[in-house]
Each structure stands twice: as C-alpha cells, then as structure tokens.
Amino acid sequence: MYSAEVQGILSKLGINVGDSISVALGSDFQEGILMPRSGAGDSSILIIKRKDGYNIGIRYRAGMRIEKTASGKPEFSFPSSGVAQGPGLPKISMIYTGGTIGSKVDYSTGGVYMLTKPEELLHEVPELGGIANVNISNLMSIASEDMTYIEWAKIAEETAKALNGGARGVVITHGTDTMHYTSAALSFMLKGLNSPVVITGSQRSSDRGSSDAFYNLICSCIAATRSDVAEVSICMHSSSSDDKNNLIRGTKARKMHTSRRDAFKPVNNHPICTIDEHGMIEYISEYRHALDKPKDRVSAITGFEPKVALLKAYPNSDPAIIDYYVNKGYKGIIIEGTGLGHVPSAPSIAGLSWIGGVKAAVDSGVVVGITSQCLYGRANKSVYRNLRLLSDAGAVHCEDMLPEVAYVKLGFLIGNYGMEGAAKMLTTNIAGEITARTEFDFPVG
Amino acid sequence: MYSAEVQGILSKLGINVGDSISVALGSDFQEGILMPRSGAGDSSILIIKRKDGYNIGIRYRAGMRIEKTASGKPEFSFPSSGVAQGPGLPKISMIYTGGTIGSKVDYSTGGVYMLTKPEELLHEVPELGGIANVNISNLMSIASEDMTYIEWAKIAEETAKALNGGARGVVITHGTDTMHYTSAALSFMLKGLNSPVVITGSQRSSDRGSSDAFYNLICSCIAATRSDVAEVSICMHSSSSDDKNNLIRGTKARKMHTSRRDAFKPVNNHPICTIDEHGMIEYISEYRHALDKPKDRVSAITGFEPKVALLKAYPNSDPAIIDYYVNKGYKGIIIEGTGLGHVPSAPSIAGLSWIGGVKAAVDSGVVVGITSQCLYGRANKSVYRNLRLLSDAGAVHCEDMLPEVAYVKLGFLIGNYGMEGAAKMLTTNIAGEITARTEFDFPVG
Known part of the structure; x- marks a missing residue:
C-alpha cells in the first residue's frame, strides 16, 4: 500500500495500480505501469514498471506532475497470501538458502534486500500449487559468495533428511554465483541418491519484470516431481527466453555469464534434459535413474578439508605460490x-621452477591436481614432453573435470578418505564429474 | 626416405607411399595409408595414417607381416622444397615464435619436436606463394607455456620493425595455450598501428592429417595482405571444419577448449570478420581501420611490471593470499x-576478511582490479551491497575485460605509466579490451 498522501493524490487523478502513468518533475520524466507496493521501504515511493521491464522507484514530491496515460491491468497478478499446496500431489521439499531468488529490490535505496520469509516467494507462483505439495525449509539466508563447506554440509544433511522423510524430490534455492560449487559438493556428499535434487535460483530478483525466478521455480518443481533423474542437478534457463530450462549435471555445470538468464552451461557434457513449464521433459543424455525400490537410505558424507587451494598458472606467474600453500599446511592444490x-x-623470472615446486609439494605429501583453464576439453599427461615432466613430478591430470569441480572433489576426498585415498580417487569417477570419453559435439558455450 | 632395408621390403611387396597397407606382429595390428618419411627420427619406422586421421609410427621388425590392401595416392601432396615467394605480391613478415604449428611428431618416441627451420613449414603450404611475398623472421622457438613479458617485448619490437620497414602486415606464429595473453600484450604494446598484426598457430602439428596449420596460415596471410584491420588479432578456425576462420580482437579472445580446432572464441564481442581460403573476408563488427596515409611510425611500448598477480576468489578461499602478494612487493592484483x-x-574460516584484505592492499598502494570468473558478461560495482563494499574498499571493477586481459593490462600500465597512471587507466579503453556496452547477442561460446 502507498502512503495515505500518495494514495489520496492517485485517487483524485483516477489512477489505479495497473494504469499507465507518466511522472515529471523538472527535467526528470518517467513513464510506465504503476505497480503495487509491498514489503519494506518508503511508502511514498511510486513504483513504476518501465517498458524495458525494469521497475524503478520515484519518491513523491510537491510539484510532481502525474498523468494517467492509459487505463490497464497490471501485467502480473499479485496473490495476497497462501503458500502453494496441492493436496494429493507429490510431496517435495524446498530448501531455501538465500541468494537473488530470495531477494527484492528496495526501491528507496536501489539496493537488494533478502526476504524474511521464503513463503513470500511462493505467494507469487500460484502455479506450484498444481504441481506439488511443497514443504518449505527455511534453512539459511546466505549470499552465494559467502557459501562455504559448512553450509554445503548443512544443505546436504537437510536434503538427506527430506528424502529419507519421504519427499519425492528436493528443490534447493540458492544464489547463482557459487551455485556450481555447491552443486558439485552435494553431488559428492549425497550417497545412495534415488531422487532428483534440483538446485535453482534467479539472475534477476523476483520483483523485476524480467525475473527468471518464477519460471525456474516451476521447472525445478516439475523436475523434482516428475523426473527420475537421481542426481544433483542445476535447473536454469536454457536460453534468454522463458521457453525451457536445462537440467545440468551438478558436476558438469558452470556459471558462464555474469547476468544472462541462461548463464549456466554444461561443460564437457550435454544437459541431462530440458523441461518446460507445461511439464514437457525431453531427455538428452544418459543419467542415473531412480530405482522403483531404493535399496538404501540417502546418507550425507560431509567431511571436507578446507586446506585445498585453487590457483592458476599463467605467463610470468611465480611458482613460489606452491611453497606458500605447502608451508601453510595445505593438503591439496x-x-x-x-x-x-x-x-x-622454463625457470621463472625469479629462477624458480613450477615443475620443481610441484615435485616438492607431492614429495611432502600434498596432492596436486592439474586442470585446464580452457575449461572445455580434457587435460592430458602425455601429448607433449612438458606434460610428461609435470606428470612425472607427481601431478595428477584431472581428465575433463572443471577446475572448480576438481577443487571441491579434492577437499571432499581428503576430508573423508585421507591423503592416500584422495590421490587415488581424484581421477576415479564418483558423480559424473569425469566422462569416459569426450564427445566431439559437446557444445562450447 | 625409409631405410634401405625397409625400402627393399616394401619394393618387394609392390608397396609405394600412398598405398593402403596392414601391418601385423603378434597381436598388434594396424591399418592405414603408408606415409612418406621426412625429417628427424629412425628411418626404419613405418609411418601409417590411420582412418581416424592420426599418424602412427611402427618400427619394422623381423617377423612383421606387411600386406598391401589397396593401391592409392597419398591424400596430401608433399612439395620437396621452395619457400613461398610471390614476386609482385604484397610483402608481409612472418614472425616465427614456436609452438605446435612449428612442430612435428617424432614417430619413434611419440613426442613432439620443434622444427629447426620454420621454412620447413612454408614448404608445405605452396598456396602462400599466390597470396604474399613472405619474409620469414625466425625470432624464437618457445613453447606457449614458457612465454613471458620478455618474449612479448621482443615480438612487439620485431613487429614494429617489420611494419616500419614496409611490410603490409605481419603474421605471428605462436603456440596456442597462451596465445591470448600474447595477443593482449601486443595489443597494448603496439602504438600507432596502421596494419594488420595477425597471430596464428595450430591445435595439431603439421604432419597430422587433421592439422589446422595450413588453413590457419593461409587465412592469416590473407588477413595480413588484404584486410584493413589495423589491430592485433587472432586468426583461428571458426568451426571444427576447414571452412572459414575467425579474426578475433586480440583483447577479446580466449582459448576455450583444450583440443578443438575452433578453440578460440571471442568473449564479450563478435569476431571482427571471417576469412576463408579463397580470400572471402566477411566483416561482422566494428574495428580500427588502416589509414591510407599513416601519420606515425609504429612504436613498441614494452615496459611491463611482472609483480602483478592473477588470483581467484572461491568458496572457502583464504584472503591471506592478498597479504602474501603485498608482502612480496607486488604492485597489482x-x-x-x-x-x-x-x-x-563474511569472515573466512580463519577469521580474515577478503574486503579488509583488499582495503589494506589498496591503502598500501597496490592496484586491485576485479573481474568475473564467469568470463562472459560485465563486472559491476553497485548492484549488490557486497559489490559496493568491495568498491568502497578501493577495488576497481574491470567492466567486461577478461581476467587474463586485465592482468596483462595492469602489468603493462604499471610498467609504463607508474602506479597512479595504472589505477586511472585500468578502466579506460586502450585497445578494444572494454566495450562501451554489452550487446545482448554476444555469443557465449
């Protein structure tokens, strides 16, 4: 609701929410659809959805010229309350962890704030009531950049609990920036998975006209309810339009764009399937199928060694960085x-050797894995002499694993199976992170 | 030529180079086209091109069963000598620096060796004689992974010398792994450019049936001879087939696949143009055009500060890495x-703050730039509160620059313009590394 003053002025002008209006003050001029006010913020700020799909906030001031340019209905409906509930429909758990999908723009500051109640989000997606009986777990409210292995463990445990408690599937809402680190972590941590675990989020907050939040929630709930993909996956837009989502294996996904709705891409893999809002699931590649009768309960193996580093070799780079981590007691690089x-x-400018540094680290018991900064393709330990020298020094070339996935995997392995187990298992496929062969037609991008 | 013994055996069986043969010894069996021997290596090793396009070497031994399965001509012609020279054609310089394009497989060891004379490469591309009068400069023979700013400076100086000496354009052959670091460095280092400077290489060595070396050399020489793109660019395959190459701006290119022929992609940009072997140049986006009458000579500004680090922030990462570099006297991160x-x-597991670390570094005079590990898209300093905090700490969000390009640029700026100049110029476009706005249709991949 707008403030009494603003509401009075609007009423006098015959303006209702949903009408097109123009607002002018001095040389400032804005045009668009008047949106309803909800949530936090200054109630004297008019919210206008512009033609470009963005909502803007303009504080009402004396002397402001407001005109109604057309009558209309808001483009979206705004259900006032009621969590989606579909009695008789499959039961799924939605685990809320924070991120843009759980945030709204505060139009008075331009900043983004987190929803205090994740149920608010569901209020805006009445479609979910026709798909599933959604049980919401308000686990945490953390920005993507602040996720650590401690949160990964909590999410893994909550997921296992939900599945062992009878949920048909789990949807996890998460910030997008580190979503692919979390999806890799959960892929390794959840053992005996027999149900879909679908991670989703949004690139734009739910109160922006261009938000992908609703579509992603709908497709994720369909994946959790109707697919038999017994893997951890990421469900996000497959293109810039709301036409279908990709379900991408959790160990083969990467955020490849800062802002596009289709930022997530499968790397060295195809999507498992595509899903649209009508429930059409189109399977594209092989996946782990759910069994009719699961043999085991799902367990969460949540050990993690945080003393693992992810670093880059590049022209002029100084291999002393390896010593630095070894001296700090790191167990993996x-x-x-x-x-x-x-x-x-060749020796670095300071006269140090990368390959020598790797050998010293391995000799002191540190596991060193090699990936490619190309991201796409496969690391190789033998095509060139310099690759063989690095391999002879004890480094493990990590096949077609993404650097981020190899990093998460090594922390998981050391945390649960010790150093020797980790060195052996690094190039053993656990959760689809290594494909046996590279298909020529895996898309790049 | 094969050894006298092997040649005698082949003659007795009526087998000539180009015939299909099978070779069996015990359980080993290989089939393919008999290839000619040239260059280094053991002359008793039969070289066979298999159906999959790979050449393999098999040492002739007693008891080996060799059979001719079909008569044929070699798939490729093998000119015996003669450097490409087209009198009357435009004069270009080809600067040879090493890499796969200048290497061949040694079939006795399976390893790759460098050509001692780059002219060998040109012998195999007689087409160049119809395109340009090529002057070869055998500048160095360095694997891509060993390129440093010292080599970048040498290449920049050699390029300026060639252009000031009257070359219509320059083609630089280079290993592919760090080609995009070098292309960025040359883009910044070459001032007053009025001619095409085209960097090329190959993903597969020139004696493999699937080599992209010849096609890349032809298209690069066409770009250097016939285009008016007065920029440093990378000329490599646009797809997996030999149908056309992309010319990609040197500051917007990245190797995005370990092994595909079309590994290089423009990031946050379109290709400048495509080029095919018939000389068809199709311009796609804006570029710096050569002037009819250049005003200045080309100069090479080769200062570079190697104490710049490129590092990654990721879940669980320890911000102490910033202190480490600051304490080592690094000037940029x-x-x-x-x-x-x-x-x-949030504070790290050890209780340290990334944003605090950045602030301390900036306060001590270090320039800290922020890019995105997504690679595609644009860094932003204000959409979220945490971005603003980082920006307030003094970090510079680097627009749509690739991390590798921002790294090279910062080293270049500090090396030539000092610390204050560097901080100011980091987000000023110098060589197309920053695009004013992000086009929605820039391809991802």
Missing part, C-alpha cells in the same frame, strides 16, 4: 594449467 | 571474483 594442462617449464 | 565481481563478504 588444484592448478588451472594452460591448454592440455601445462605449467611453465 | 587482479581477482577473478564470482558473478558480477564478488569476493566473500
């Missing part, structure tokens, strides 16, 4: 090498 | 943040 998995072979 | 350019905002 994942290097993003160039091309097939190279580090500089 | 480029961080690959998550999403729009975030670092963790």
Whole structure:
C-alpha cells in the first residue's frame, strides 16, 4: 500500500495500480505501469514498471506532475497470501538458502534486500500449487559468495533428511554465483541418491519484470516431481527466453555469464534434459535413474578439508605460490594449467621452477591436481614432453573435470578418505564429474 | 626416405607411399595409408595414417607381416622444397615464435619436436606463394607455456620493425595455450598501428592429417595482405571444419577448449570478420581501420611490471593470499571474483576478511582490479551491497575485460605509466579490451 498522501493524490487523478502513468518533475520524466507496493521501504515511493521491464522507484514530491496515460491491468497478478499446496500431489521439499531468488529490490535505496520469509516467494507462483505439495525449509539466508563447506554440509544433511522423510524430490534455492560449487559438493556428499535434487535460483530478483525466478521455480518443481533423474542437478534457463530450462549435471555445470538468464552451461557434457513449464521433459543424455525400490537410505558424507587451494598458472606467474600453500599446511592444490594442462617449464623470472615446486609439494605429501583453464576439453599427461615432466613430478591430470569441480572433489576426498585415498580417487569417477570419453559435439558455450 | 632395408621390403611387396597397407606382429595390428618419411627420427619406422586421421609410427621388425590392401595416392601432396615467394605480391613478415604449428611428431618416441627451420613449414603450404611475398623472421622457438613479458617485448619490437620497414602486415606464429595473453600484450604494446598484426598457430602439428596449420596460415596471410584491420588479432578456425576462420580482437579472445580446432572464441564481442581460403573476408563488427596515409611510425611500448598477480576468489578461499602478494612487493592484483565481481563478504574460516584484505592492499598502494570468473558478461560495482563494499574498499571493477586481459593490462600500465597512471587507466579503453556496452547477442561460446 502507498502512503495515505500518495494514495489520496492517485485517487483524485483516477489512477489505479495497473494504469499507465507518466511522472515529471523538472527535467526528470518517467513513464510506465504503476505497480503495487509491498514489503519494506518508503511508502511514498511510486513504483513504476518501465517498458524495458525494469521497475524503478520515484519518491513523491510537491510539484510532481502525474498523468494517467492509459487505463490497464497490471501485467502480473499479485496473490495476497497462501503458500502453494496441492493436496494429493507429490510431496517435495524446498530448501531455501538465500541468494537473488530470495531477494527484492528496495526501491528507496536501489539496493537488494533478502526476504524474511521464503513463503513470500511462493505467494507469487500460484502455479506450484498444481504441481506439488511443497514443504518449505527455511534453512539459511546466505549470499552465494559467502557459501562455504559448512553450509554445503548443512544443505546436504537437510536434503538427506527430506528424502529419507519421504519427499519425492528436493528443490534447493540458492544464489547463482557459487551455485556450481555447491552443486558439485552435494553431488559428492549425497550417497545412495534415488531422487532428483534440483538446485535453482534467479539472475534477476523476483520483483523485476524480467525475473527468471518464477519460471525456474516451476521447472525445478516439475523436475523434482516428475523426473527420475537421481542426481544433483542445476535447473536454469536454457536460453534468454522463458521457453525451457536445462537440467545440468551438478558436476558438469558452470556459471558462464555474469547476468544472462541462461548463464549456466554444461561443460564437457550435454544437459541431462530440458523441461518446460507445461511439464514437457525431453531427455538428452544418459543419467542415473531412480530405482522403483531404493535399496538404501540417502546418507550425507560431509567431511571436507578446507586446506585445498585453487590457483592458476599463467605467463610470468611465480611458482613460489606452491611453497606458500605447502608451508601453510595445505593438503591439496588444484592448478588451472594452460591448454592440455601445462605449467611453465622454463625457470621463472625469479629462477624458480613450477615443475620443481610441484615435485616438492607431492614429495611432502600434498596432492596436486592439474586442470585446464580452457575449461572445455580434457587435460592430458602425455601429448607433449612438458606434460610428461609435470606428470612425472607427481601431478595428477584431472581428465575433463572443471577446475572448480576438481577443487571441491579434492577437499571432499581428503576430508573423508585421507591423503592416500584422495590421490587415488581424484581421477576415479564418483558423480559424473569425469566422462569416459569426450564427445566431439559437446557444445562450447 | 625409409631405410634401405625397409625400402627393399616394401619394393618387394609392390608397396609405394600412398598405398593402403596392414601391418601385423603378434597381436598388434594396424591399418592405414603408408606415409612418406621426412625429417628427424629412425628411418626404419613405418609411418601409417590411420582412418581416424592420426599418424602412427611402427618400427619394422623381423617377423612383421606387411600386406598391401589397396593401391592409392597419398591424400596430401608433399612439395620437396621452395619457400613461398610471390614476386609482385604484397610483402608481409612472418614472425616465427614456436609452438605446435612449428612442430612435428617424432614417430619413434611419440613426442613432439620443434622444427629447426620454420621454412620447413612454408614448404608445405605452396598456396602462400599466390597470396604474399613472405619474409620469414625466425625470432624464437618457445613453447606457449614458457612465454613471458620478455618474449612479448621482443615480438612487439620485431613487429614494429617489420611494419616500419614496409611490410603490409605481419603474421605471428605462436603456440596456442597462451596465445591470448600474447595477443593482449601486443595489443597494448603496439602504438600507432596502421596494419594488420595477425597471430596464428595450430591445435595439431603439421604432419597430422587433421592439422589446422595450413588453413590457419593461409587465412592469416590473407588477413595480413588484404584486410584493413589495423589491430592485433587472432586468426583461428571458426568451426571444427576447414571452412572459414575467425579474426578475433586480440583483447577479446580466449582459448576455450583444450583440443578443438575452433578453440578460440571471442568473449564479450563478435569476431571482427571471417576469412576463408579463397580470400572471402566477411566483416561482422566494428574495428580500427588502416589509414591510407599513416601519420606515425609504429612504436613498441614494452615496459611491463611482472609483480602483478592473477588470483581467484572461491568458496572457502583464504584472503591471506592478498597479504602474501603485498608482502612480496607486488604492485597489482587482479581477482577473478564470482558473478558480477564478488569476493566473500563474511569472515573466512580463519577469521580474515577478503574486503579488509583488499582495503589494506589498496591503502598500501597496490592496484586491485576485479573481474568475473564467469568470463562472459560485465563486472559491476553497485548492484549488490557486497559489490559496493568491495568498491568502497578501493577495488576497481574491470567492466567486461577478461581476467587474463586485465592482468596483462595492469602489468603493462604499471610498467609504463607508474602506479597512479595504472589505477586511472585500468578502466579506460586502450585497445578494444572494454566495450562501451554489452550487446545482448554476444555469443557465449
């Protein structure tokens, strides 16, 4: 609701929410649809949805010229209350962790604030009531950049609890920036999975006309309710339009764009399937199928060794960084090498050797994995002499694993299976993170 | 030529180079086209091109069963000598620096060796004789992973010398792994450019049937001879087939696949143009055009500060890494943040703050730039509160620059313009590394 003053002025002008209006003050001029006010913020700020889909906030001031340019209905409906509930429909759990999908713009400051109650989000997606019986778990409210292995463990445990408690599937809402780190972590941590675990989020907050939040929630709930993909996956837009979502394996996904709705891409893989809002699921590649009768309960194996580093080799880079981590007691290092998995072979400007540094680290018991900063393709330990030298020094070329995934995997392995187990298992496929062979037609981008 | 013994055996069986043969010894069996021997290596090793396009070497031994399965001509012609020279044609310089394009497989070891004379490469591309009068400069023979700013400076100086000496354009052959670092460095280092400077290489060595070396050399020489693109660019395959190459701005290119021929992609940009082997140049986006009458000579500004670090912020990462570099006397740090350019905002597991670390570094005079590990898209300093906190700490969000390009640029700026100049110029466009706005249709991949 707008303030009494603003509401009075609007009424006098015959303006209702949903009408097109223009607002002018001095040289400022804005035009668009008058939106309803809800949530926090100054109630004397008019919210206008412009033609470009963005909502803006304008504080009402004396001397402001407001005109009604057309009557209309708001483009979206605004249900006032009621959590989505579909009695008789499959039961799923939605685990809320924070991120843009759980935030709204505060039009008085331009900043973004987190919803205090995740139920608010569901109020805006009445479609969910026709898909599933959604049980909401308000686990945490954390920005994507602040997720750590401690949160990964909590989410894994909550997911296992929901599935062992009878949920048909789980949808996890999450910030997008580190979503692919979390999806990899959950892929390794959840053992005995027999149900879909779908992570979703949004690139734009739910009160922006261009928000992808609603579509992503709908498709994710369909994936959790109707697919038999017994894997951890990411469900986000497959293109810039709301036409279908990709379900991407949790160990093969990467955020490849800062802001596009279709930011998430499968790397060295196809999507598992596409899903649209009508429930059409189109399977594209192989996946782990849910069994009719699961043999085991799902368990969460949540050990994690945080003393693992992810670093890059690049021209002029100083290999002393390896010593630095070894001296700090790090147990694992994942290097993003160039091309097939190279580090500089010649002495650095300071006279130090990357390959020598790797050998010293391995000799002192540190596990060193090599990935490619190309991201797409596969690391190789033998095509060139310099690759063989690095491999002979004890580094493990990590096949077609993404650097981020190799990093999460190494922390998981050391945290649960010790150093020897980790070195052996790094190149053993656990959760689809390594594909046996590279298909020529895996898309790049 | 094969050894006298092997040649004698082949003659007795009526087998000539180009015939299909099978070779069996015990359980080993290989089939393919008999290839000619040239260059280094053991002359008793038969070289066979298999159906999958790969050449393999098999040492002739007693008891080996060799059979001719079909007569044929070699798929490729093998000119015996003669450097490409087209009198009357435009004069270009080809600067040879090493890399896969200048290497061949040694079939006795399976390893790759460098050509001692780059002219060998040109012998195999007689087409160049119809395109340009090529002057070869055998500048260095360095694997891509061993390129440093010292080599960048040498290449820049050699390029300026060639252009000031009257070359219509310059083609630089280079290893692919760090080609995009070099292309960025040359883009910044070459001032007053009025001619095409085209960097090329190959993903597969020139004696493999699937080599992209010849096609890339032809298209690069066409770009250097016939285009008016007065920029540093990368000329590599636009798709997996030999149908056309992309010319990609040197500051907007990235190797995005370990092994595909079309590994190089423009990021946050379109290709400048496509070029095919028939000389068809199709211009796609804006570029710096060569003037009819250049005003200045080209100069090479080769200062570079190697004490610049490129590092990544990721879940669980320890911000103490910033102190480490500051204490080592580093003058610049480029961080690959998550999403729009975030670092963790919460204290790390060790209780340290990324944003605090950045502030301390900036306060001590270090330039800190923020890019996105998404690679595609644009860093932003204001959409979220945590971005503003990072920006308030003194970090510079680097617009739509690639992390690698921001790294090279910062080293270049500090090396030539000092610390204050560098901080100011980091977000000023110098060589197309920053685009004024993000086009929605820039391809991802």
